[in-house]
Amino acid sequence: MHGDRCYGDADVSDGGGGDSALFVLDPRPGLMPRWLTDVEFAVLGAACDRLIPEDDTPGASSAGVPDYIDGLLGAFLSDPPRIWAGGPTSGRHGGEAAFGRFHRLSRLDELAWRTRIEGSRGMAEREFNGPVRGLQERYRTGLAELGEDFCDLSPDEQDERLRRARAFTALLYEHCCEGMYGAPEYGGNRDTVGWQAIGYPGDVQPRGFSDAEVSGP
Amino acid sequence: MTLDAVIVGSGPGGATAADVLTRAGWSVVIVEKGRNHLLDPDDLTRPAADYSNDELKFVSRHFLGPDPLIEPRTFRRGEEEGDHVHVGEVNSIPTTVGGGGTHADGKVPRFREEDFSLLSTHGPIEGAEVADWPISYDDLEPFYAEAERAIGVAGDAEVNPFAAWRSGPYPMPPGAPMYGAVLSSAAAEGIGLHPYAAPTAANSVPYDGRPACNNCGFCAFSGCPIHAKGDPVALLTRAMATGNAELLAETFVARVRTDGHRATGVDVIGPDGASRSIDARHVVVAAGAVETPRLLLLSGIDHPLVGRNFMVHFQTFVIGILPQRVHAHKGRAVTHVHDDAVIVDDAARAAAAEAGLPWIRGGLVEHGGPHLPVMEAKMYPWGPKHKTFMRSSPMRDRMWAFTMQGEDLPQLTNRVDLDPSVRDVRGFPVARVTYRPHRHELVASAHHAPGLVRVLEDMGATWTMTSTSPLAEGEDRRGPLSAIPMSRHVMGTTRMGDDPRTSVVDAHGRVHGLDNVVVADSSVFVTSAGYGPTLTLVALAARAAAAMVGRDRPQTVR
Numbered sequence: 001m002h003g004d005r006c007y008g009d010a011d012v013s014d015g016g017g018g019d020s021a022l023f024v025l026d027p028r029p030g031l032m033p034r035w036l037t038d039v040e041f042a043v044l045g046a047a048c049d050r051l052i053p054e055d056d057t058p059g060a061s062s063a064g065v066p067d068y069i070d071g072l073l074g075a076f077l078s079d080p081p082r083i084w085a086g087g088p089t090s091g092r093h094g095g096e097a098a099f100g101r102f103h104r105l106s107r108l109d110e111l112a113w114r115t116r117i118e119g120s121r122g123m124a125e126r127e128f129n130g131p132v133r134g135l136q137e138r139y140r141t142g143l144a145e146l147g148e149d150f151c152d153l154s155p156d157e158q159d160e161r162l163r164r165a166r167a168f169t170a171l172l173y174e175h176c177c178e179g180m181y182g183a184p185e186y187g188g189n190r191d192t193v194g195w196q197a198i199g200y201p202g203d204v205q206p207r208g209f210s211d212a213e214v215s216g217p
Numbered sequence: 218m219t220l221d222a223v224i225v226g227s228g229p230g231g232a233t234a235a236d237v238l239t240r241a242g243w244s245v246v247i248v249e250k251g252r253n254h255l256l257d258p259d260d261l262t263r264p265a266a267d268y269s270n271d272e273l274k275f276v277s278r279h280f281l282g283p284d285p286l287i288e289p290r291t292f293r294r295g296e297e298e299g300d301h302v303h304v305g306e307v308n309s310i311p312t313t314v315g316g317g318g319t320h321a322d323g324k325v326p327r328f329r330e331e332d333f334s335l336l337s338t339h340g341p342i343e344g345a346e347v348a349d350w351p352i353s354y355d356d357l358e359p360f361y362a363e364a365e366r367a368i369g370v371a372g373d374a375e376v377n378p379f380a381a382w383r384s385g386p387y388p389m390p391p392g393a394p395m396y397g398a399v400l401s402s403a404a405a406e407g408i409g410l411h412p413y414a415a416p417t418a419a420n421s422v423p424y425d426g427r428p429a430c431n432n433c434g435f436c437a438f439s440g441c442p443i444h445a446k447g448d449p450v451a452l453l454t455r456a457m458a459t460g461n462a463e464l465l466a467e468t469f470v471a472r473v474r475t476d477g478h479r480a481t482g483v484d485v486i487g488p489d490g491a492s493r494s495i496d497a498r499h500v501v502v503a504a505g506a507v508e509t510p511r512l513l514l515l516s517g518i519d520h521p522l523v524g525r526n527f528m529v530h531f532q533t534f535v536i537g538i539l540p541q542r543v544h545a546h547k548g549r550a551v552t553h554v555h556d557d558a559v560i561v562d563d564a565a566r567a568a569a570a571e572a573g574l575p576w577i578r579g580g581l582v583e584h585g586g587p588h589l590p591v592m593e594a595k596m597y598p599w600g601p602k603h604k605t606f607m608r609s610s611p612m613r614d615r616m617w618a619f620t621m622q623g624e625d626l627p628q629l630t631n632r633v634d635l636d637p638s639v640r641d642v643r644g645f646p647v648a649r650v651t652y653r654p655h656r657h658e659l660v661a662s663a664h665h666a667p668g669l670v671r672v673l674e675d676m677g678a679t680w681t682m683t684s685t686s687p688l689a690e691g692e693d694r695r696g697p698l699s700a701i702p703m704s705r706h707v708m709g710t711t712r713m714g715d716d717p718r719t720s721v722v723d724a725h726g727r728v729h730g731l732d733n734v735v736v737a738d739s740s741v742f743v744t745s746a747g748y749g750p751t752l753t754l755v756a757l758a759a760r761a762a763a764a765m766v767g768r769d770r771p772q773t774v775r
Binding site: 050051052053055057083084085086087088089090098099103106107108109111112113115116128129132159162169173174176177178180181182183186194195197198199200201202203204205206207208209210211213214215216217 | 252266267268269270271272273274277278279280284286287289304392393394395396399430431432433434435442443467488489490541542546547548590591593594595599600601603604607608610614639640641642644
């Protein structure tokens with residue numbers, strides 16, 4: 001697989017020109033810096049598995065969805081931050097494995113994404129339209145609302161907690177969907193299991209589809 | 218140094234102006250608020266490699282901008298709702314080099330002859346500012362033809378019985394029809410509709426140094442990874458190759474400077490936050506029909522109609538779930554359309570009469586399907602059923618959909634102005650959209666939707682649903698959000714005309730009383746027609762720019 005090129009330990013590539021990153025990040029579990037605490041990460045995994053459970057195909061946590069979410073919350077622990085994967089190809093259907101080269105952010109991109117993730121924290125430059133509650137705080141309080149004992153509960157009790165934490169669960173489900181069916185370079189959809197489970201090919205450049213594949217059943 | 222022209226915005230309008238002006242030897246600076254992900258930063262005459270098949274980047278994470286946290290807009294239906302009912306994303310056509318061309322799925326129909334003379338053809342409608350354009354289809358036809366050559370359009374001149382006359386064929390033949398469109402076209406023909414291969418700005422064969430489209434399916438929302446799409450890449454790379462253009466990305470135009478009679482240039486804020494002035498003999502404003510009036514208002518160019526008559530297509534969605542998979546992720550998003558709902562026929566007249574309206578017009582109907590799994594997943598409930606739904610895929614792989622881009626009548630009360638309190642990251646008042654549809658749009662939607670339901674049923678659909686954006690008042694399922702039009706086809710906020718009392722710009726886009734300021738985007742539209750605005754705004758921008766360099770015909774590039 002061409003894709004192997006983006007999975008080497010501390011793999012350094014020259015990345016090409018422009019605003020692409022120099023470092024190719026390794027999304028394997030345990031190799032990325034982690035933002036959530038161990039307890040929070042365990043609760044997150046259990047909660048994700050209630051939202052997208054395992055059946056004869058992998059559930060959210062074995063698909064890496066918690067890593068996707070932790071990777072978003074801790075996006076700025078990496079340089080460049082893991083916000084926008086590179087282009088034009090992933091290497092999965094030929095071409096270069098370029099998705100792993102995350103884009104550098106501009107000054108304003110960084111302001112927007114730090115505000116979204118970290119919250120405005122009373123900083124004037126982030127509060128020109130008032131305070132913004134960040135994803136980190138929403139996760140910290142949302143996971144606390146599910147409870148440190150969440151992993152020990154029965155599935156029915158877990159679902160009840162999730163239903164009670166309605167606003168947080170809605171946010172969590174959005175991110176579960178992104179982590180399950182988004183590109184693997186963001187940390188979820190490990191080895192494309194999310195796509196395989198639904199028969200979806202994912203990114204297809206530079207292969208694309210033939211005219212016969214487009215027009216036929 | 219005083220430039221010949223500064224161009225505000227690098228979307229299809231600004232890029233067209235840059236192409237025409239630089240070929241005539243003019244020195245121009247193109248100022249773009251968003252980032253450059255379209256052109257190779259090391260060689261702006263070549264495309265970049267930043268686009269990809271990546272739903273998260275393009276749909277969930279604002280890669281093409283604007284990010285609503287730093288550049289929000291506000292919305293309300295009317296003054297009675299107060300200052301605004303929503304702050305955030307309102308009609309975010311991309312803020313990036315290439316503008317709206319980058320995310321568009323590339324359907325580029327021309328308008329028809331009567332679209333330029335709606336008032337004299339069909340007459341007035343109470344509560345709407347129905348008017349004729351100051352130019353005719355015949356005036357614009359050479360520029361339509363040139364626009365199709367310049368960006369590259371694939372189509373078949375013989376297949377749409379309602380099409381306006383053309384001086385020549387399309388530059389390329391149509392691409393491969395999508396499987397779902399093969400089925401829906403046959404079913405539509407079965408009830409007497411006239412579907413045809415959509416004129417599409419995606420190369421069906423190698424064209425102008427760019428490759429043929431390889432059907433990857435990521436047209437809508439995404440930039441094209443292989444640059445087979447007729448976004449402004451061809452126009453901008455050609456302009457840069459003349460050596461007469463400079464591109465300033467991540468640069469915000471804070472005001473157009475004027476001395477009361479003439480513009481003298483613009484004041485900008487660069488990527489580092491520093492302000493400076495750019496002197497120019499002409500200012501071309503092509504920031505889109507929301508940001509263009511905002512800039513004029515920020516600049517004190519406050520003709521009473523600036524921002525008025527804001528239009529956006531009233532979209533009717535008729536969706537159906539089919540027994541078989543139609544894999545809409547393969548192919549060019551929409552390969553077939555039909556014009557029947559644009560035509561004022563006896564049935565439309567009868568429906569109008571019953572509703573107490575003189576006439577109704579719908580819009581182009583696109584045959585397509587959803588293709589993105591994250592978007593799909595978010596529609597299903599969480600829990601054990603999630604995967605069952607995802608595997609059987611009723612809302613994506615088995616779904617086929619008709620989208621009618623319904624004509625939206627101009628109304629004085631629908632407008633863009635400056636929000637009284639909300640600011641962008643640079644401290645400037647943001648654009649506020651005040652909008653509610655005219656009853657005409659609702660009646661036209663209700664008239665045309667049932668036929669589309671029937672087509673889906675004839676295709677074998679086991680379930681169908683009809684919805685609109687915006688939703689009719691009283692049907693709000695998602696609070697104020699459902700009142701915000703989803704269409705990105707924004708138009709009409711500096712309407713063109715011969716009379717300065719009833720229009721903001723003249724027939725060549727020049728602001729009345731300030732004739733070295735030229736508006737070169739869909740802000741100048743007098744009426745919205747039922748067709749996507751891109752090709753028409755490109756043709757108008759080409760015509761306006763040709764007039765600036767003293768030409769009344771396009772200069773052919775190919």
